Amino acid sequence: MVQGERSHIAIIGAGIVGLAFAVALNALDKEHKFAIDLYEATPELVEIGAGINVWPLTLSILKEIGLYETLIPFFDHYPDLERRIVCGLRKGDEKNGFHVYDVMNEGGGLRIHRADFQRGLVQHLPLSESNKVHINTPCTFHLNHCLIDYTRDGSEDCRIKLHFDGKPSKECDVVIGADGIHSTVRQLFLSRLPNPKRYEKYHKPVWSGLVAYRGLVSREDLEETYPGHRALTHPGLIYTGKTRYVTMYPVSGGKFINVVAVTRDTSNNTGVWEGPWKVEVTQEELFHTYQGFDEEVMALIHCIKKPTKWALHALDHLDIYSKQQVFLMGDAAHAMLPHLGAGATVGIEDAYILASMLTHQSTSRPLDLEKIKLISTIYNMVLVPHATHMSKLTIETGDLLDLTAPGFDLERYKLGDKIPIETLVNTFRQVERNWTWSSSDPKEDRRKVENLLESWNGPT
Structure with missing residues (x-):
């Protein structure tokens, strides 16, 4: 590349994390080092799912990249660092369930509808027609571009050629794989590592043995069905039971209640989910699955007119997210289960940390290959152990919430059994400990990677 030219970054996938990376790079690229091409496989931008948890950690990043207001x-509720309830934990697999424990932290947990979050991100993309943001890093958005391969052109600066299904090829200097749990970039990336057979098991996600029933309940419907339902005034509730639990929290400024009911699928002993991951099911199936639960749970189920059932998949823990000019982030790198509400935040952390390194004062315009290799090395060093820890913490939290975790004297109890309050409190205190990460400072990791960039003298 010619000295002074911008380096071209291709983001594959315009989900929450891909959009967040584009917004973060533009916000931090004060020296105008980069240009972005954002590629999305679908013909229009559509988000699946309802609620996203925004923690104090996430909020700190969103402030820095200009999304807060x-x-x-x-x-x-208005964001602050007041000590708040994250969720109230109740024993729910009894007709007359009862409160056990309030999980609390600084700032609590903010909930937002995924579509609202996505709209906010899109408004802050540095597109040429944007009048919302100052453009440091111009972005071109390409819909209906499905990546099928990437190759290196063999030139001295080792540019990458992107090959799309039915579209002209494009060139770039850095590839960001933010294309989700089914990531094409991940499969291509792993197949090009020196020992590709070792990584074959990471190409595809793995079924967890869990399914989740999801639905949105309007506030008006719930008020009419069950006046005074505690979900109408509570920031978040989890009704726990043996092998299953139901979580609910308000979204869209309280207009809706997002309901997610997770259960272990004991009818499938193969360990493999056959068929589509998401299907519409009847209310009767949901009533049957949670038969005997608290009447408040049954009232919510009554208000879910078209429940969907999702097979919950995750990725086994990868030990590498990047090599040279290719970076995986978000679900493409570490798709995790939903029990902690951490998946989006960990992906946004990936985006923030990589954007911080790429725009660091020590990087040139354009980026040289040795600097990209160093950034890749540090990205793996810092983010792989962090995301792996979060994924393991998420699995443990799921076991705590459905009362199957070892070491808490829960083995003897069945669905609907009376469990001593002391046992439940001890179990749920561990849930609270598992949420302490949500108030940590993302700038600590930023300082860590920037210090490594400035002082590194090891191999890349």
Whole structure:
């Protein structure tokens, strides 16, 4: 590349994390080192799912990249660091369930509808027609571009050629794989590592043995069905039971209640989910699965007119997210289960940390290959152990919430059994400990990677 030219970054996937990376790079690229091409496989931008948890950690990043004011109207309460309830934990697999424990932290948990979050991110993309943001890093958005391969052109600066299904090839200097749990970039990336057979098991996600029933309940419907339902005034509730639990929290400024009911599928002993991951099911199936649960749970189920059932998949823990000019982030790198509400935040952390390194004062315009290799090395060193820890913590939290975790004297109890309050409190205290990460400072990791960039003298 010619000295002074911008380096071209291709982001594959315009989900939450891909959009967040584009917004973060533009916000931090004060020296105008980069240009972005954002590729999305679908013909229009559509988000699947309902609620996203925004923790104090996430909020700190959103403030720094300029999204804070845009998103405030969509949160269920004004963001602050007051000690708040994250969720109330109840024993739910009894007709007359009861409160056990309030999980609390600084700032609590903000909830936002995924579509609202996505709209906020899109508004802050540095597109040529944007009048919302200052453009440091111009972005071109390409819909209906499905990546099928990437190759290196063999030139001295080792540019990458992207090959799309039915579209002309494009060139770039850095590839960001933010294309989700089914990531094409991940499969191509792993197949090009020196020992590709070792990584074959990471190409595809693995079924967890869990399914989740999801639905949105309007506030009006719930008020009419069950006046005074505690979900109408509570920031978040989890009704726990043996092998299953139901979580609910307000979204869209309290207009809706997002309901996610997770259960272990004991009918499938193969360890493999056959068929589509998401299907519409009847209310009767949901009633049957949670038969005997608290009447508040049954009232919510009554208000879910078209429940969907999702087979919950995750990725086994990868030990590498990047090599040279290719970076995986978000679900493409570490798709995890939903029990902690951490998946989006960990992906946004990936985006923030990589954007911080790429725009660091020590990087040149354009980026040289040795600097990219160093950034890749540090990215793996810092983010692989962090995301792996979060994924393991998520699995443990799921076991705690459905009362199957070892070491808490839960083995003797069945669905609907009376469990001593002391046992439940001890179990749920561990849930609270598992949420302490949500108030940590993302700038600590940023300082860590920047110090490594400035002082590194090891191999890359």
